[in-house]
Structures are given as structure tokens and as C-alpha cells.
Amino acid sequence: MLRQMIKVALAGHRGKTGSALVPALTAAADIEFVGGVGRGDDLAAFLRDCQPQALVDFTHPTVALDNALAAVTAKAAPIVGTSGLSTEAIDRLEAACLEAGVGGIVAPNFAIGAVLMMHLAEQAAPFFDAVEVIEMHHAAKADAPSGTALATARRLSTRKGTRFQYNRPEKVSLPNTRGGEEGGVGVHSVRLPGVVADQEVIFGLPGQTLAITHRTISRECYAPGVLLAIRSIVAEPRFYRGLDALLGIG
Numbered sequence: 001m002l003r004q005m006i007k008v009a010l011a012g013h014r015g016k017t018g019s020a021l022v023p024a025l026t027a028a029a030d031i032e033f034v035g036g037v038g039r040g041d042d043l044a045a046f047l048r049d050c051q052p053q054a055l056v057d058f059t060h061p062t063v064a065l066d067n068a069l070a071a072v073t074a075k076a077a078p079i080v081g082t083s084g085l086s087t088e089a090i091d092r093l094e095a096a097c098l099e100a101g102v103g104g105i106v107a108p109n110f111a112i113g114a115v116l117m118m119h120l121a122e123q124a125a126p127f128f129d130a131v132e133v134i135e136m137h138h139a140a141k142a143d144a145p146s147g148t149a150l151a152t153a154r155r156l157s158t159r160k161g162t163r164f165q166y167n168r169p170e171k172v173s174l175p176n177t178r179g180g181e182e183g184g185v186g187v188h189s190v191r192l193p194g195v196v197a198d199q200e201v202i203f204g205l206p207g208q209t210l211a212i213t214h215r216t217i218s219r220e221c222y223a224p225g226v227l228l229a230i231r232s233i234v235a236e237p238r239f240y241r242g243l244d245a246l247l248g249i250g
Contacts, residue, residue, distance in 0.1 A: 083147030110225035157183025
């Protein structure tokens, strides 16, 4: 019996994350990688010629929505790993997917470990008074905080149900030292060469802390989540805002 191949294209294939995904897309037995498209290329013509069933996008927040909408127009499911898209942009993409009858996903993080980190942190949230999120990314990352950190803060705040205790010092000798704050959750962004993508969620109660940490060693970490999304969404055209439901935890 012949295996049905899924035709997949990749926007941002020359980028650090995109180039790390190419080997996984090429090696997958059920995927036909039809090629990559980069900045300056005619995406509409590429999609028309290659006719992929899914377009994976790891590009830049200034172009990711347009890329995804072009994919929808070509009846290709957008698999968007580019962070920094607004809620309004995601709403617009979901509506376009629904109208076109194709599935899609915008995930703040395609690393399965990172998704589980957020899920485990949610379980802990009701039992602690205070929590802070520290995220570390490479120096070239376009947005801060990361989509994962912002999503984590919002999910923790929602799960808590009441506002976390957020410390505001009486004196701040260096502006912005305390970072940002979302729903009582402190959020701190570190940008350094040599880092890929790490995040730590630290909960506090009197006399104790609980830390839930995810470390990324290489950008290959995104491949299993991307492959899961491609297979699931092509098989059943639904729209997702993260990997949680695909992992059975959302």
C-alpha cells in the first residue's frame, strides 16, 4: 500500500530555525518537502507552482501574517512558529482559515518540552502567591518578551484566578530592573549570543520556591512539534493556538 505523502513548503528556510527544520522535513517518510521560499521571493507564485498542503513559517513578525494569509489563499495550511503576532492578527488568520476550509496553527513554541513546561506551571499556579518568568534567547531575536514567556504569564494569571503578588521596590536605582509585569507575573528577558531559547518559571511561598525549567540545546527541538502539527492539521483541518490540544493536554 502506497503511503500518502504530505507536500510541505517552508518560509524562512535560510534562517537559523528554518535551516534546522529542513533535514527533518526531508527525512520524514510521509512528507514531500517541495522547497523553501525566502525574503524577496514571489510567495504567491511559489505556492501556485508547488501546491503544498502546508506552509511552515519561521520568518519575522512583520511578514508572517502575510505569508500565512497567502498560504490560506493557496489552500495550504499555515504552520506558524514566528512569534510576535498580535491577538488581532491571529484572529484574522483563524477567520481566513475557517472561510477557506483549511486548518492552521500559530504556536508560541513548537518545542514539546516548552509546551509541557507551561502546562506543568499552570498546575502549580493556584498553590503559590508569587511567580516570575525568566526567558533567555539569542541576541538577534526580534521581539521581547518571547511569545512563550508572554503566553506563560497570561496562562498562569488565568489559572490562578486572582492576581499574583508582584513586588514593587520602594527604590529603583536602575530603571526597568524589575522587568515587565503581566497579571502580577514578573517577566524578564535576557538576550545574549550563544543562547538558543531557555525559560524558567519560579514560584515563591514563604520559605520555599519551585522552579520549572526548559533548556534548548539546538533548534532541532522544534522539529517534532512541527511534524506533529503538519500531520494533525492536514488530516483534520482545524485551527489551533498552540500545541497543547495536539498533545492531549489542552
